[in-house]
Amino acid sequence: MQETLFLPLIIALPLLGFVILGLSGKRIGEPAAGWLASLLVLGSFLLGLVLLLQGGARWTLAEWLPGIPFSLNLDNLSGVMLMVVAGVGFLIHVWAIGYMHGDPGYSRFFSYFNLFIAAMLVLILGDSLPVVFIGWEGVGLASYLLIGFWYQERVNADSARKAFIVNRIGDLGFLLAMGLLWSMFGTLSISELVEKVEAGGYSFTTLTLAGFFLLIGAIGKSAQVPLTVWLPDAMAGPTPVSALIHAATMVTAGVYLLVRHAFILHGDGFLAGLIVTVGLLTAFYGALCSLGQWDIKRIVAYTTLSQLGFMFVAVGVGAYWVAIFHIVTHAFFKALMFMTSGSVIHALGGEQDVRQMGGMRKYLPATHLHGLVATFASGGLVPLAGFWSKDAILAYSFEFGPWLWVLMLGASVLAALYSIRWYVLVFWGEYRGRSPSGRTNAHAPGGKAHPHESPAVMLWPNHILMGGALGVGFMGLPYVIDYKNFIEPYLTKAIGDFPHEKLPVVTEWVLIIISAVVAIAALWWGFRFFQQQMPAWYERFQTAALQGFYADAVYNALLVNPAKGLAELLFVGDKGLLTGFAGLGSLMGGLGGLLAKLETGALRFYLAGLLLALVLLLGWGVLR
Amino acid sequence: MIWLIASALLFSMGAYGALTRRTAILVFLSIELMLNAAALSLISFSRLYGSLDGQVVVLFIIAIAAAEVAVGLGLIVAIFRRRETTSVDELRQLRG
């Protein structure tokens, strides 16, 4: 592992883009700004690839803060994440060149986008927790800026703010985790923590608490139950943002964080149960909500939630490499799904309601193909990427407990359903929208008469992603097929080896076949079902799901409004505090007034007072 | 000793007088009485110690009393001319 200055350079490249575009983006103009941003990300990708192939790299600035170095570490784990972030990030950048065409904030968009990549890279590469935290909040900031990219609309600004605040709840967990780990081990460097945790000599209960704090952080960032509420709203941002930040990369940072700290979580029954519970709840919640959405992006957003739940379950059952594997496959198919949605939106001049879509397979053949692959990968069709990673999760779940396997199987049925629902509503059937002619939109100026296929700059990234969604699964085949697959040993080298019993070959095969068959069946059933008129029970379900099962309302009633009310109350109280102090002042004044009354002006009173004082003084002074 | 008690009594009488009289002149006279009480006790102490110091001081006291009378009476007379009264109870403009 080499100590090299090229490592911070990986981060510096997109950061440079942020600065240049931020300061003089307007002058660079369109599309040069977009290409500049994209190329810088590509540069990071290539640089990272080179370093990774050389066996990783480190870079340290000692005593950045007392006892805390500023250290970066490129190992296999962060390397894989770097490939995903910079690679998929690059594709989305390129795609956005087409998508953001004509937006007045074009260069601003790419400047933020580069900022995001930089922050995400810091998060991934950071080896010291405060450095990770810089990235952690940095991506939060970038997400805030991008969700509120069209801040002129109140709802967008509100969503951005909500995302930031909810994320900060998670950040508090992260901070407390740092505090606890520091007080336990006196270091915040992850590589040192690994050693110290192995060395022992501490209370395991405390370590569990540290893991719990980290989990809170991860829940916030990955929008798990109960902090899911910000993610659907985050769709207010431009579609590339949703694809990059809220599907492929940032939201998986929570999973990454947990995997990075597998050495803390591993073997802790309480945390495992908690993580599995959280993941499972999120998987179901996301899936069910997705089934009720009409907004094309919100559909996909909830599917992301559901998939994130899968990843959490993977972490919970101890399948750390699987969680990362799923991140990789998910990055491809979910980015593809979002960008397909984006292409459709683009084609329809900004229309996002799926009830106004349908039949797009005729108008947008290439996009349709992307959509199809994304659906199948997401729905878990053999042998696309999503199948293999999901299957691995299921296998590990079976190991954890057959009941979990059953539940997860149910969740994957839902996954198949929502994927196919999205596909059917968008691409199948007949076009339900009003004639697109005459509709103009800021994002697609001079609306076309016809839903039109996207330009090449948007198609090619999707082609590549489609390739990924088809192929990346093969690097993580189950052991019964490929005894030594690529990714497991590769990641285990960085995550740490937590050996476990493999399932018997027969069981494994049975599980694979069941999940494959179930997926196919669910996809087929869904394909038929969603073309029909919906039955009444589904309508009722849909109404509740559309509102996210009223999670926002509950939060508003239970938390947000009381907090605001209390703020008002405290504000008045604080004024009262000052009044209280002022009251003390007037009390003094009153006392003074009374005392001054003693100066009655009557001479004989004075004489009496004087003599009385004299007597008292004498009496007390002499007799004392 | 007896003279000391006498002087203390004299002092108290003066004080009493100063408190109960309303006319400025009488108040002032009462206070002069207190001066004399001091003089009386000085003399008795002087005899006690057998030194003349105290007695000399008494002479000074007499002079002081005279000076005070000169100033005081002048003052009181001036007030009487203006207000036609010397009652101290009516002087209550300055207060608070």
Added chain:
Amino acid sequence: MIHVGLWLPLLAGLVLLIMPGLGRGFAIASAAISLGISLVLFAGYGGQGVAYASQTPFLPEAGVYYALGLDGAGLLLWIAVSLVVLLGVWIADVPVRFLAYTLMMQTGLLGIFAAQDLIFFYFFFEATLIPSLLMLWFYGGADRLRAIYTFALFTLVGSLPMLAAIFAVRFLGGADSFLYTDLAANPLTGQTASLAFLGFMVALAVKTPLFPLHAWLPSFHQQNHPSGLADAMGTLYKVGIFAFFKWAIPLMPDGLREWQGLLLFLAAFGAIYAAWVAFSAPDWKTLLAYAGVSHMGVAALGLFSGNGEGTVGALYLLGASMVYGSAMFLFIGLVYKRTGSLETSPVRGLAKHAPALYVLGMFLLMAMIGLPGLSGFPGELMALLGAYKVSPWLTFVAFLAVIAAAAYALTAFQKLFQENTQAQAVPDLDTREWGFAAVTVAVLLLMGLYPKLFTLYLEPLGKALAALFGGAS
């Protein structure tokens, strides 16, 4: 050098007061020279102990020496003060005499950080009040009289018990003079220490400010000149943390031991309380006032932990908050210049016409709510690490403010800049304001990304204090 650095601003201020014709350029020149001197002093600092120490008998009969010197913390704060003053006189649109008071106040502040004699510390601590009061009085808002009384009386009522405690420290501690070295060699112990510490506590709680003695702060800021210059100076005047660190704790470590629980509680509670209150602040200055209380609560939490990390964090956060807090006030001054009002509630949508202003605001706001990578974070983190060792629960309570900060700051910010349904047409940054923005951003980034520059010098101080305090309970 240190003497010139200390007295030059006062002199310049007096000259400017007498000859206002010299104008802003003169004030800027003075402030720039001050900053230059601070930087030279910083560059020449050896890294250990008190540098540039000098002492001259002042009232030798009474044991008072005119003694100056700067340690790592003093240098950090000198630079912060000089920088903010320069930014302030550079950017604020105020009458020239106002600038004169600003410069005079600078001397007081520098003196507080450089004094190595307790009486001189007290002298500067109090004397700084005068220019501050004059600024508020001559250029304050309509209801300023009340604010003045509150401010002045809180300060005086608070600091006078400190004077009694100062006497106690020397005479009961048995030192021969009020020199720091002398007093530190004879610290108070036991019951007397805790009583004397109480005296310091009251005074310094006012100036930290710690709940509930922060009550003067909101009205102080509300009533001050809308340019924000006086508020910026007021922010610099929040020297309680420094004084606790420099004087109260080393001279009475037993005092901190006695009161640690209460102080930690007040700090933690104040942090979350003020952040919460800030959410309903009707105007920006009130909001920033409460935000400041909240941050100082966090810093105080770190300091009162009595360990190295906490101390470093508290001092660093203090220095950083001086810069970003003041810059924020000055920034709000720019907003006022454009909109004529500081209320938080109306939707203004300024970003539409003033994008650069928007970006600057965003940056400052993020620095204020402690975004990692910007100036607030290193201090907050170290304070957290220190505090967590001592009291995890209070740390949790205090750092709830992290969430609340995001809530109040972003909510108000959104109304000011975004949602431009009712966008006000305002001019964007002009050249002078660009200069302000560039320097501020550069400094905040530097402090956030390379804290080592200062923490290298703060760390020995933190260790010394921790050793003195004998480790956290």
Added chain:
Amino acid sequence: MLTLYMLAGFATVLSLLAFVISREANRIVTLAGLVLAGLFCLVGWGQTVEAFGGLYRFDTLARGLTLVAILGGLWALLLGPAKKFEFPLLVLYAVTGMHIMASSPNLVVLVIALEVFSLPLYVLATWQRDEKGFEAGLKYFLLGALGAAIFLYGIALYFGATGSFMAGAPGSGPLYLAGLFLIMAAFAFKTAMVPFQWWSPDVYQGSPTVVTLFMATAVKAAAFAAMLRIFTPQGLEAWGVGMAVLIALSTLFGNLGALTQTEAKRLFAYSSIANAGYIGLGLYGPTGQATIPFYLLTYGLATGLIFAVLSMLSNQDVPLERLRGLWYRKPLLGGAMGLGILSVLGLPPLAGFWAKYLVFQEAARAGLYGLVVLALVTSAIGAYYYLKTFFLIFSKPTPVQEAEDHEAEAALTQFGSSEAPGIPVAAAPMGLTQGLMAPAARTGAPALGLLLGAIGLLGLLSVLPGLGLQAFSAGLSPAVAAVSITAPASGATLIAGSYTLQGTGKPGETLELFDNGNPLGVVTVGPDGRWSLPVATSTLPSALAAGAHTYEVRRAGQATGASTNVNVAQPAEPAFTSPLEGATVAATGFTLQGTARPGQVVEIFEDGASLGRVTADANGQWSLNVPPPPGGTRVYEARPEGAASGARISLVVPEAQAGAICSQSFALSNLQAGGTVSRPFRFGGVGSASSYTVLVRRGDRIIGRKEIPLSAACGWSYFSDPGPGEITYEVRETGRLETEPPLTTITLQVQ
């Protein structure tokens, strides 16, 4: 002495002359008298003049407070009415009385002085000859007469208990206490301390403002001078608690009472009650004789400014509201008054702060923390009304006031006024309706000068309070630590050069040391009150001679001091003198010192390795620099040349802390001169390069190279055990070419 003659003489002569000369001339002569008296106070400052068998004692205290009283008189004269010649005369009488009061330790003289300044004041109080004036005068007079009676009775009892009229006579018993407390009551009355303050608000308000000014400044000065003589810290036991009660009540009553006042003079009457309390705090401390005059001086200047401005505004009541906008209407008056107020409030950096600080410190020294806290809290309360007034002055004037100003100016120009020439500092409507005593404000150049002078002096005292305090401390017996020699003890027998003189003194002062009358050296006392001087460091040739030595330490300029006698013997066998056995020494190297027969050669060994040879000087002293030693306990040995053993000493070398920044330039500690050494031996020194290379030669032949890294203590050290014969070592920074000249070259003769 001349001051007394001057005051008394002018008073007597002018009393007769005034009938003849013009009233303006009379005023000027009076002024001249006061100024002359003041000047004679300054002549011989710091010296004490006694006269009349001890009845008159003109010391620094008397000088200082007489000056304050004269200052008050000057204020009154320059600002006061000039229509009648009696006014200056009365002021002059009063000042004379005050001077006597300040300068006498005899109670009887004090009584007389009291009357001498009180009687004119009664008259002055009624100067206005209106209802309020008469009321004030009568109240003052009757209560004052009562006060005098109490004082006299107190003196009588005091005399009865002690048989003496001198202040500070020791005594005990109820009679003594009764006398003392009666006297205290009388002075509390004069200084307006609660509960004897009754008269003061009424009288301050009813008197003409200049007279009020005079009372507020001068009377307090005189009374406190007497109190300082009567209530000395030695008698604290007797009077302390009673005074504490008075002080506590005064500060409370004064500050609280002032809060609700609406009339300026009355407000400052309450303020002066409070200040009397603060000044009282100074009585408790050992240096109160200096701090109280300092307080009174600053207070006199500050209140003087306040009342002077008030008197320029009006001779009558000044409702606070009238002060509004003074700064804008009359900047000089407003500024002066503002300055005065802030000073009285005690806000740094003004002189009032230092004054308050000093008297509070006196009380704190005496351990009266309760009283100090109370005083501090009440002065914080006081801040409210001071600030209220201050900000009133600096408010914008109301339109009505501005109109009034215009009217007044118009009236002035129209009617003219002999009383108000030129400078438009005089304020608003006055002078036209007030009949006889009309405008009190004389606004001529002298008044202006006085105003500016007071501001200047106040400013000076603010910046350099030490100046004032030092002046008032002159002639005080040194309160702190006398000089002494604590070691060596008298009669000890010591080895020459092996000992250190130690002693005590006042922190910061410089002392001279003498050895048998010859100057040995100068030391500065450290802040802990200790000094020390190693005899070996002296440049005096005879310092190390054998025989009897008498060491004496003196304050600069004084003829005698503390001394000690010792016998000094010449050393015999080599011995160590410094450091002491078991001491911890610096890891970066240190110096070994010792003694031996003069001219003897001593070789020093460190754990058996030679560090080189030294030769004892004519006094038997030798020293050797030890290169940075390795950490741990090291044994050093001083062997006479050729001997197998010698005196030993073990020293502790701390482990050097890693990470130090090495900045010393290269140096060689021992064996600089080369010469002969035993083997093995060690040489070394300090440096800053990361390592050095030693090149070893015999003749021209290079026989070895060795790289020696710099130790954590920034030292380098080379240990060598070569065969006998001449050997040369060259030291270079590692990496330098061997053709370059070396940093140092050592040529040794190894035995």
